[in-house]
């Protein structure tokens with residue numbers, strides 16, 4: 352089946368732009384696509400920053416696109432991950448950029464701290480399920496992978512099997528890397544670095560798919576209101592996070608990309624122990640962190656781990672977590688409770 356970028360617009364992405372109701376400097380708004388998802392930007396600029404109002408949204412999109420093309424995409428053979436995957440089993444040491452090196456170091460740490468619940472070496476299993484290609488399409492012809500296919504793929508999965516020294520990577524035979532769980536969060540970190548250099552900007556709220564960056568403030572003392580989708584009815588929101596200043600918010604949910612066969616939902620977050628989509632009564636996890644990579648990685652890791660182990664993991668990284676289960680019950684860390692509003 353031919354791959355095409357899947358574009359999903361969530362109401363939350365639109366809602367979250369609403370923010371609070373105080374009057375504002377003219378915000379600049381931009382909605383576009385990159386990294387196979389919707390990018391929404393609202394930038395609060397000083398008056399007379401006309402040039403910046405055109406340049407900044409373009410530059411943000413360029414940053415995301417470049418990150419995808421040069422570093423992260425497993426579908427682009429020239430990206431660093433594309434080249435590393437192509438070298439699997441050859442014994443070649445593939446040099447990695449500083450960006451990828453620091454991403455891999457953090458990913459490996461989260462894998463170890465989550466006892467393997469988070470694992471970027473799941474590439475072959477992710478490809479076998481191929482949920483991204485089928486989600487939102489007519490999935491009546493979708494073929495569920497067999498136990499044997501899954502078992503074969505799982506043999507080569509394991510973050511501890513990845514040979515990674517300071518500036519080189521060696522991918523064992525049969526292993527494929529997949530940074531789908533962290534790409535959007537990494538993009539937020541790069542965007543934040545860019546925004547920090549912009550003297551004409553007072554604040555911004557930018558969403559890259561399910562990951563959102565709040566930056567600075569619209570005007571003195573204002574708050575950002577970031578909507579949380581109700582995973583049981585995605586046309587509704589559960590509530591919102593009321594935040595001051597710069598934050599990253601990532602959500603992993605079973606409603607984002609899935610196929611449904613005979614009443615069973617197969618979604619895109621895989622349990623590395625079984626090779627099947629996670630089935631643990633969780634429907635979504637939202638993580639709040641100052642760091643985008645952490646918010647994105649932890650949202651996936653915590654989804655796999657479930658409430659108890661997930662909360663412990665999030666708190667060990669100084670992050671806040673909100674879990675929603677199948678019954679619609681919410682579970683929050685203390686810091687999340689302080690900012691969550693109904």
Ligand code: ADP
Pocket residue numbers: 468469470471473477483529530531532533535560561562602603604607608619620621622623647650651655
């Ligand atoms: P989204 O990409 O929709 O924001 P996530 O951040 O939770 O959602 O990432 C899901 C993606 O991460 C999957 O599409 C797959 O590429 C990858 N993935 C799935 N399961 C895992 C896992 N246990 N550990 C690491 N990456 C995973």
Ligand code: MG
Pocket residue numbers: 531532533601602603646647648649650651
């Ligand atoms: Mg994630």
